[in-house]
Amino acid sequence: MVLDLTMSMAILALMGALATIAGCLEDLESDVGSQSNPNSQVQLAPQMGFLHRIFNKAISGEPISNGMSAVIGGTVTTVLLSQKFYPLTAIVIGAFFGAIILGIFATTSYAGRVASQTRFKQPLYMDIMRYTTPSIIGHNFIMNFCLVAIAYIQFEILGYPFTIPFLALIWGISVGAIGSSVGDVHYGGEREFQNREFGCGLNTALSGRIVRKAESGLRNSIDNVWFCAKFGGPATGIALGLTVFFSSWPTTIFGYTWKAIGVGVLIVVVLIIMNRLIELNVRHAYGPYKEEKNEKEAKA
């Protein structure tokens, strides 16, 4: 389908918006279950004697698990589209299937991991299972919906030569990778080791000594997602949204020309310079990590 410039910009804006929502929800979904990087500390905690009430969703890294739910969503959508379903209905049902399957995998990983920690007396809390799993499914459903919708737009409207499951898989892997690199930072150091000084780094002796008590009562995964929704999730969303926008914007405006490639390179250079400026600014503001007195004594 050939589109005029206004229409292509509208499609690009829609894709950027969908990607932003998908990125945000992906990061929050991984935080509900303590997936990816923060998972290692949750897994280690019982071993250090720190029993907890946090969900342990060890399906795999985020790219693989999100790729899985997205490719299932894309496959089911393709099947329904071949049966002449209305596209929106097909995408919703497909996304729902992907999310349900991810939820099933989540329950088995929580139960399996806890059952493998018997010697540390970690109990399997069924209430955690009951109210965290629907939250995982819900977050993942919205993410799947956005990703399969992007894949549908690319396949049907932009005329990409790839199939919907393929595009959905690539988007799932991308969103997982970006969520893992951007959002996890916020959950890992800032939430699990909240009682330590900010920026102190993770000493080996601190491994597994995660924060287990909330503002009131015991902390669980819903408290964690509440915290991450303030910054980590939206930051991930903006990261993915901007990635989609900036990578498609040059070709939308200038077509597939050398000019577009030049603009793309220019965007990358500007981003590198901006990153460097932020880094210098942060170094200037916070300076190097100051060792505490007793740490210095311990070294000496």
Place this chain on the structure above:
Amino acid sequence: MSDVKERSPNQLLLIGIIGGLLGIYLTYLLPFAGDKIGGNPAIVLRTIAPTFGALGGICAVVWGADAVRRVAKYGLGTGVPSIGQIAMGMGIIAAMFGLAIVKTIVLAGPIVALVTASILGFIVGWFAQNVIKMKIPVMIRCMTEIAASGTIIIIGFSAAVAGNFEFANIVTLVFDNGIILAVFWVGAVAMLHPFNACLGPDEKQKRLLYLAGSTGAITMAIIGIAATMTLGTSGVITLVLGIGLWIIFYKKFWDEVYHDASSVVGTGLIPKTEA
């Protein structure tokens, strides 16, 4: 690590290879036998045949999950998902090579693929052991097994979508519409998830194998949905049987969890420990 071994590696190897290949060959031989008989049985056999490919795939998932378990037990925590992916990578290369190279001798396809996968796996394992020097004694054997089970998973589930394992058929019905990606990705997760989900010092093989059955059955159900598009009624049979098997294995897995877990509580405070 548990010392009690309920199933030996060789036993699971036989289950994987014989079950897997039997399932794959039945997708081809049942319609063939049906044509000889003719009439209504022919239609029935033709309809149920593709489902056996998925059942063979589940056998291979169980075998592969145990192979992943044996190699990943040597402290490959974050490496488990990578192992699943490399298995499918080797598996799909071998499967396509094997099915495409035989041309007219269709029946030889899966065997050639299996042998190719084993050679690929052996080479990768040898490199990991002797060039990268990972010092894992079971590395070579496990990589070979993982690659072989990966190729059976790919061929089995592809045959369940395409109806049989003829290369041209698989290209039109599995590759062109992108369903191979569901086979590839969900198959990989099905194989890597059991060990990843049961990882820990008190991991038990029995629980892992039930979970492998459950993840394999989930893959079968998804393949069933995809097959309703390509094959119609056969896909529905695969889907329903997949869901049925999933319920059985999932229930078994939970029975094991209730048995193995330190305590299963509705809710409660954190038990007192020294920390």
